[in-house]
Amino acid sequence: MAPILMPPGHDEFPDGLPPTVTKREVIGAQVRAGEKRYEELLARMTPARREAYLALFNCHEGDGCGPLTGRFRTNGIGAPGDYKFMDWPGEAGKFSFVADDISRANHSCRPNAHPHFDYELFATVLRAVRPIQAGEEICISYVRRGVDNYEERKKSLAPYGFECSCPSCVDHVASDARRAIIATFNNPEPVNRNPYYHIKRNLWKVSLIQEEGLEELTDYLSLHHHLRMGYRMMGDNVKAAEVRKREDQLNWVKFNKPALKELF
Numbered sequence: 001m002a003p004i005l006m007p008p009g010h011d012e013f014p015d016g017l018p019p020t021v022t023k024r025e026v027i028g029a030q031v032r033a034g035e036k037r038y039e040e041l042l043a044r045m046t047p048a049r050r051e052a053y054l055a056l057f058n059c060h061e062g063d064g065c066g067p068l069t070g071r072f073r074t075n076g077i078g079a080p081g082d083y084k085f086m087d088w089p090g091e092a093g094k095f096s097f098v099a100d101d102i103s104r105a106n107h108s109c110r111p112n113a114h115p116h117f118d119y120e121l122f123a124t125v126l127r128a129v130r131p132i133q134a135g136e137e138i139c140i141s142y143v144r145r146g147v148d149n150y151e152e153r154k155k156s157l158a159p160y161g162f163e164c165s166c167p168s169c170v171d172h173v174a175s176d177a178r179r180a181i182i183a184t185f186n187n188p189e190p191v192n193r194n195p196y197y198h199i200k201r202n203l204w205k206v207s208l209i210q211e212e213g214l215e216e217l218t219d220y221l222s223l224h225h226h227l228r229m230g231y232r233m234m235g236d237n238v239k240a241a242e243v244r245k246r247e248d249q250l251n252w253v254k255f256n257k258p259a260l261k262e263l264f
């Protein structure tokens with residue numbers, strides 16, 4: 001899934017701003033400068049890639065941003081990391097890109113897939129975060145903070161011009177209650193030296209995340225690590241190996257790399 005367009009960082013006002021400007025004028029100038037930049041980038045593409053870009057959906061029609069900027073804002077996917085294009089000026093940074101296929105993926109607050117941009121492949125790797133049934137739509141999350149509640153998600157999704165109808169949004173009271181608990185999973189807990197207690201508690205945490213369809217969370221991966229350590233402490237190597245398998249899969253899903261080799 002190689003990108004159609006991945007613009008490098010840029011000076012928003014290459015021609016400079018007039019000395020006295022209102023906020024509205026600054027936004028207008030930003031919008032025009034952005035659109036001009038996309039025009040320049042598209043002019044450098046092959047006709048087929050330009051056509052692919054223009055075929056992307058634009059949910060920003062009528063909100064003041066140009067058609068090329070609108071398409072990027074609708075379909076852009078973050079490529080985290082600290083990457084520097086070989087000979088581009090400026091600092092290393094994070095990028096966004098649009099692609100023919102991954103930019104077509106719809107949103108779910110219970111995503112069954114996670115996109116990871118691999119700078120070496122210079123392409124997105126899309127992996128399932130849980131088993132996907134035949135005929136089930138493959139969805140990613142457009143919301144950055146996985147545990148956001150219903151109202152927070154509604155606000156983040158508003159610019160996309162749709163209301164999510166996933167089970168977590170439909171039954172948002174129950175979902176919000178689960179998410180509020182999941183959001184506390186990293187809080188310090190009272191000391192308890194009984195490994196059985198931790199195994200039971202971590203299994204419960206894993207099941208709550210599964211119930212909420214949030215297997216994409218990094219916490220879900222960490223829980224598998226803690227669970228495996230618990231089983232190892234109890235000498236249950238069979239269960240530890242089972243959890244290890246899942247932990248390795250999740251490491252590939254989230255970070256495109258195998259679990260770190262154990263030091264002991």
Ligand SMILES: C[S@@+](CC[C@H](N)C(=O)[O-])C[C@H]1O[C@@H](n2cnc3c(N)ncnc32)[C@H](O)[C@@H]1O
Pocket residue numbers: 056057059074075103104105106107108160161162163164165
């Ligand atoms: C990045 S595009 C996704 C691909 C788009 N469906 C297409 O056919 O190209 C984002 C747009 O898809 C639609 N969309 C995405 N997820 C949706 C969902 N869960 N329910 C309804 N519409 C959705 C919205 O119109 C949104 O502005």
